[in-house]
Amino acid sequence: MATSAHVLSTSMAQEIIICNLCDDRPSQRFCNTCQVNLCLDCIDKHQDDIDHQPHDIVTYENRILHQRECQPPITNELTGQCQSPAAEVRYQQTQPxxxxxxxxxxxxxxxxxxxxxxxxxxxxxxxxxxxxxxxxxxxxxxxxxxxxxxxxxxxxxxxxxxxxxxxxxxxxxxxxxxxxxxxxxxxxxxxxxxxxxxxxxxxxxxxxxxxxxxxxxxxxxxxxxxxxxxxxxxxxxxxxxxxxxxxxxxxxxxxxxxxxxxxxxxxxxxxxxxxxxxxxxxxxxxxxxxxxxxxxxxxxxxxxxxxxxxxxxxxxxxxxxxxxxxxxxxxxxxxxxxxxxxxxxxxxxxxxxxxxxxxxx
Missing domain, CATH: 2.120.10.30 (TolB, C-terminal domain)
Structure with a gap:
């Protein structure tokens, strides 16, 4: 069955990309400026709430990723306890x-x-x-x-x-x-x-x-x-x-x-x-x-x-x-x-x- 959610293909599976703002709905857009995923409902909220101008909000075909990284749930002995929601894909921006x-x-x-x-x-x-x-x-x-x-x-x-x-x-x-x-x-x-x-x-x-x-x-x-x-x-x-x-x-x-x-x-x-x-x-x-x-x-x-x-x-x-x-x-x-x-x-x-x-x- 077709879905409106964009997916990230891997050799093992296809994961739904979740909106970084509501942390709930599938995302359909990406902000190249802030490197965050956005569902359609959160686009206006993102533009109003964050003082980065201009916001380059694009479709996934036109996104520019500084650094892409999938974050599975982890408990790391070095960094301590970071409890992450399951089945979640997020993009980490370059850390300069x-x-x-x-x-x-x-x-x-x-x-x-x-x-x-x-x-x-x-x-x-x-x-x-x-x-x-x-x-x-x-x-x-x-x-x-x-x-x-x-x-x-x-x-x-x-x-x-x-x-x-x-x-x-x-x-x-x-x-x-x-x-x-x-x-x-x-x-x-x-x-x-x-x-x-x-x-x-x-x-x-x-x-x-x-x-x-x-x-x-x-x-x-x-x-x-x-x-x-x-x-x-x-x-x-x-x-x-x-x-x-x-x-x-x-x-x-x-x-x-x-x-x-x-x-x-x-x-x-x-x-x-x-x-x-x-x-x-x-x-x-x-x-x-x-x-x-x-x-x-x-x-x-x-x-x-x-x-x-x-x-x-x-x-x-x-x-x-x-x-x-x-x-x-x-x-x-x-x-x-x-x-x-x-x-x-x-x-x-x-x-x-x-x-x-x-x-x-």
Whole structure:
């Protein structure tokens, strides 16, 4: 019987190529720009949600693959536990990573935070940072403070809107706030009993917020002030995230996945846009794993700061370990961001310094 799904012929069988966004339907198109498979229903969502221009969306006959690779389910002794759905074919793009990352600059702020926890880059020469005080600073690449926002309480996390406006979570007041013309405005008040911690403003103008109540953790997706999605339990009714007092750090990848570091479970969790767990990554075996901040870059790499071995893990979209950056003298790396030239800014928790590191070719 004929099928509308495109197939990949092999010497053994024919496999259906699944859409990378919905992770469910057969794909009929391919984005050469982002190297992802798309079903017809997800084309508009991909174009709206991801800030890569132009999107070269083509039929399979006209696709250009940087690198093709079939990913069967594996449990790898080197890379840890990556649990992949069965009978799934995915394309991995070329990974233009340096064999040895190098430090381009060490930023020593004139008044460093004692506990530097979060960084959000502004272009290539500035960044917003927060620590253990009730303020947010905008610093230059030379270390000088260009702007300072005084908050009512210590911010838990920071992010930027598509217009470059600063937003932050206030755990005490249960709000997510936005800075407009130097003034603080309430953007969202979370449900009673919950406290907002990690936040990520997405390119589709939505917002991911990790919530905590009595050690219970979940993630919600906001459109405006309305919750449109909750990521809490899997298809079997089990909680996705472990109970505990540590926060969930969250970001969104170019293929629509939600990427989370669960400090309580010491795990990186990748969830698709329907709330189903795609992968869990527990680090390199024989090593303890203490993931903290998580970001993604323009090629879909997942970058994670790790405290125990003071390094940066670089994972593929499918949670395979590509590099472990451990040659840059990273003393308790915690905060993490990627600037618009593709360099990562790594904040050192105790020293308060920031290292700008080139990791891509």
């Amino acid at each position: 990573l340096l064999d040895n990352a190098r430090v381009l600059r060490t930023i020593r702020p004139s008044k460093p935070y004692k506990h530097l926890r979060r960084i959000v880059c502004l272009g290539t020469g500035e960044a917003w940072v927060i620590g253990e005080k009730a303020n947010i600073k905008r610093i230059t690449i030379h270390g000088s403070v260009k702007e300072k926002i005084i908050c009512q309480n210590i911010p838990s996390d920071i992010s930027l809107t598509e217009k470059g406006e600063l937003i932050y979570s206030d755990q005490i007041n249960r709000t997510v706030n936005i800075i407009r013309q130097g003034k603080i405005e309430v953007l969202i008040t979370v449900p009673k009993g919950w406290q907002p911690l990690g936040i990520c403003y997405t390119r589709s103008r939505g917002m991911l917020v990790s919530l905590q109540m009595s050690e219970r953790n979940k993630i919600v997706y906001y459109r405006g002030e309305e919750i449109t999605m909750e990521i809490d339990k899997d298809e079997h009714g089990n909680h996705i995230f472990r109970n505990g007092n540590d926060m969930l750090h969250v970001t969104k990848n170019i293929n629509g996945d939600f990427c989370v570091t669960d400090e309580n479970a010491k795990t990186v969790i990748v969830v698709n846009n329907e709330g189903r767990v795609r992968f869990r990554y527990n680090g390199i075996r024989a090593r303890s794993f203490e993931p903290r901040c998580i970001v993604t870059d323009s090629l879909g790499h997942i970058l994670v700061t790790e405290l125990s071995f003071e390094c940066i893990y670089i994972l593929s979209q499918d949670c395979n370990l590509l590099r472990c950056v451990e040659n840059c003298n990273l003393d308790t790396p915690c905060a993490l961001s990627v600037d618009n030239k593709g360099s990562m800014w790594v904040g050192l928790y105790y020293k308060g310094n920031i290292k700008v590191i080139q990791y891509q070719k």
